[in-house]
Amino acid sequence: MRKQTPSQTVGPFYAIGLTRTPMNSVANESTQGERIRIEGQVFDGDGAPIPDVMLEIWQANAYGRYNHPDDKQEKPLDPSFTGWGRSGTNEQYFYSFETIKPGLVPGNNDSVQAPHINFCIFARGMLVHAYTRMYFADEPANATDPVLNSIKNKKRRATVIAGREDRNGKPVYRFDIRLQGENETVFFDM
Amino acid sequence: MRIHEYNPRDWKSHPPYSFKAYGSSIKRGPLKKLVPIEQTLSEITGPLFSDIQLQAGENDLTRDPSTGKEAMGERIIVVGRVLDEDERPVPNTLIEIWQANAAGRYHHPIDQHNAPLDPNFTGAGRCVSNDKGEYRYLTIKPGAYPWLNHTNAWRPAHIHLSLFGPSFVTRLVTQMFFPNDPLIALDPILNSVPTKDGRQRLISAYDHDVTEPEFALGYRFDVVLRGRKATPFEEPR
Numbered sequence: 231m232r233k234q235t236p237s238q239t240v241g242p243f244y245a246i247g248l249t250r251t252p253m254n255s256v257a258n259e260s261t262q263g264e265r266i267r268i269e270g271q272v273f274d275g276d277g278a279p280i281p282d283v284m285l286e287i288w289q290a291n292a293y294g295r296y297n298h299p300d301d302k303q304e305k306p307l308d309p310s311f312t313g314w315g316r317s318g319t320n321e322q323y324f325y326s327f328e329t330i331k332p333g334l335v336p337g338n339n340d341s342v343q344a345p346h347i348n349f350c351i352f353a354r355g356m357l358v359h360a361y362t363r364m365y366f367a368d369e370p371a372n373a374t375d376p377v378l379n380s381i382k383n384k385k386r387r388a389t390v391i392a393g394r395e396d397r398n399g400k401p402v403y404r405f406d407i408r409l410q411g412e413n414e415t416v417f418f419d420m
Numbered sequence: 421m422r423i424h425e426y427n428p429r430d431w432k433s434h435p436p437y438s439f440k441a442y443g444s445s446i447k448r449g450p451l452k453k454l455v456p457i458e459q460t461l462s463e464i465t466g467p468l469f470s471d472i473q474l475q476a477g478e479n480d481l482t483r484d485p486s487t488g489k490e491a492m493g494e495r496i497i498v499v500g501r502v503l504d505e506d507e508r509p510v511p512n513t514l515i516e517i518w519q520a521n522a523a524g525r526y527h528h529p530i531d532q533h534n535a536p537l538d539p540n541f542t543g544a545g546r547c548v549s550n551d552k553g554e555y556r557y558l559t560i561k562p563g564a565y566p567w568l569n570h571t572n573a574w575r576p577a578h579i580h581l582s583l584f585g586p587s588f589v590t591r592l593v594t595q596m597f598f599p600n601d602p603l604i605a606l607d608p609i610l611n612s613v614p615t616k617d618g619r620q621r622l623i624s625a626y627d628h629d630v631t632e633p634e635f636a637l638g639y640r641f642d643v644v645l646r647g648r649k650a651t652p653f654e655e656p657r
Contacts (some may be wrong), residue, residue: 232507232644234433235621236613237447238595240580243526247518247580258427275447282530288466288588298465300424300587314467337460338423346463348588355444357435357612359593363462378455410451419429419454420463420589 242282242354245318249284254317256287256329260310263292263330267402268364270353270394271323279323283353285407286316287327289346292388294333303336322392331366331401337376344371344378351407360417364392383418389415425459425649426589427505433621434468434535435612442608443569466588469514472548479547479561486541489539493522493560495636498596498624501553505647508653510590515643516582517545517557524563524577533565558636564603576603577612584644596641597623628643 240248257265268287271279290296290313295305297313313332317325329347337343347364365372372378373390381387392405407415437449477485482495520526520543523535527543541560549555554557562577578595585591597604604610604623606645613619621644630638 231504233618233621233640233641234430234505234646235592235594235644237434237592238580238609238616238622239442240531240582240593241595242578243520243528244518246526246528246542247516248582250544275451280448286591288462290462296461296465298468298587299462312467317463335461338458338623339634343460346462346555350588350591352593355446355448356437357439357442357444357445357449358429358437359591360437360450361588377460380457381455384618401571409448414450414452417450417452417454418457420459 231282235302237358237390237420239354240284240346240352243285243297243390244282244352249316249318254315254325254327255409256289256311256315257315258310262308262311265400265401267326267397268347269324269326269330270392270405270407272353272407273327273409273411274335277411280353283325283351284316284318285325285352286350287329287400288313288348289313289329290332290335292330292333294335296335305333320354320369325383334371341376342371342374344375346375346377349407360409362407362415363390364403367391367393369371385413386416389413422484423461426464426587426646427649428468429646432615433613433618435614439608439612442612445612450548463589464587466586467510467524467584468586470477470512472514472650474546474548479557479600480539481543481545481557484542487540487598489540491560492538495558496561497556497558497632497638498553498579498635499556499627499630499638500643501642502549502555502585502643502645503553504645508548508647509551510585510645511549511553513549513552513586514610515537515547515549515555515586516560517579519543519559519562519579520565522560524565535563535565559607561598569608574603574606576601581643583643590645592643592645594643597635598639599623599626619651
């Protein structure tokens with residue numbers, strides 16, 4: 231038995247190793263599904279947006295299948311879609327992803343998970359990355375999602391649901407993440 | 421759906437989110453209790469980068485890839501294995517590397533440490549573990565550098581590593597340190613790891629069998645990612 235290698239912070243200079251080339255366009259012209267943009271800021275305990283934060287996403291395709299051998303569903307794979315992306319922040323301290331809305335994904339015990347995007351957050355000052363999920367405010371399946379329903383406090387549950395606005399005909403979901411404070415985002419341990 | 425879960429994060433190995441001696445962790449670590457969730461298909465899958473094509477030289481940080489010119493400093497060879505907790509190799513997994521140059525400065529506009537930049541050293545590289553989980557790269561031994569955490573604060577020489585493993589929950593970003601570095605005992609970031617053996621696991625070992633004559637010293641650093649639980653979780657029907 232070996233023990234897990236401890237996590238350490240990405241530090242302030244991760245960009246040279248991790249975000250030299252943009253990796254936040256997850257969908258291309260041939261990807262199937264509804265084109266969406268996700269954007270937001272990550273706030274520290276003072277409510278200030280963090281400039282040196284990095285976010286990674288992992289999601290199913292439009293049919294609700296992950297591009298991974300352990301997803302053995304008979305739904306189609308989309309060859310143009312890996313489901314993974316990475317974003318640093320721009321000059322205004324916003325991250326963003328251009329992607330597609332994922333489909334419904336099976337949960338455990340015959341449950342169904344509402345469309346969601348898995349997030350991983352790294353920053354200088356974060357000794358361990360944090361996991362959260364983004365759900366879609368205009369999605370009826372949220373009502374029966376097992377993970378959302380496991381967050382008993384409705385105000386806390388709202389921290390992982392992104393609101394939609396239409397910008398030039400394209401849906402934009404705003405997903406701000408608060409590392410601390412009254413509206414601290416729900417982070418998961420799994 | 422049959423889910424073969426991964427072991428939980430071992431919080432005796434990983435640092436807490438907030439560690440008093442590391443100033444910038446205080447306002448940036450979640451304070452509320454993490455919400456435990458069962459692993460689902462969303463957690464046990466993750467990016468594999470199986471079709472990634474690395475360019476020649478991405479695992480050699482000692483030369484500028486476009487000109488072939490050599491970086492300054494002490495050349496080193498770093499090898500190791502990526503394993504899970506049951507010592508099974510984690511094959512074909514992407515490893516991203518970044519570090520300061522020999523003088524202790526990063527090739528990054530925010531790094532204003534008054535030490536020379538090396539035009540032939542970007543400090544970034546990538547490699548992929550082989551079928552046995554083994555990886556290898558060449559680099560320049562990084563220098564120590566000052567930071568503003570406390571008076572006369574210096575980071576020990578270290579190399580940043582980012583690994584994915586087979587799922588979203590095996591993701592790991594860490595730092596590799598060097599043996600016998602007097603700054604290690606003084607470093608709040610390394611000392612945020614709660615156990616002595618955990619801290620020890622972040623320190624590479626000098627390995628004379630890796631050292632190549634007339635060329636470079638060798639260091640060994642294994643990385644252990646979360647393993648899989650012994651038996652798949654059978655869903656009650």
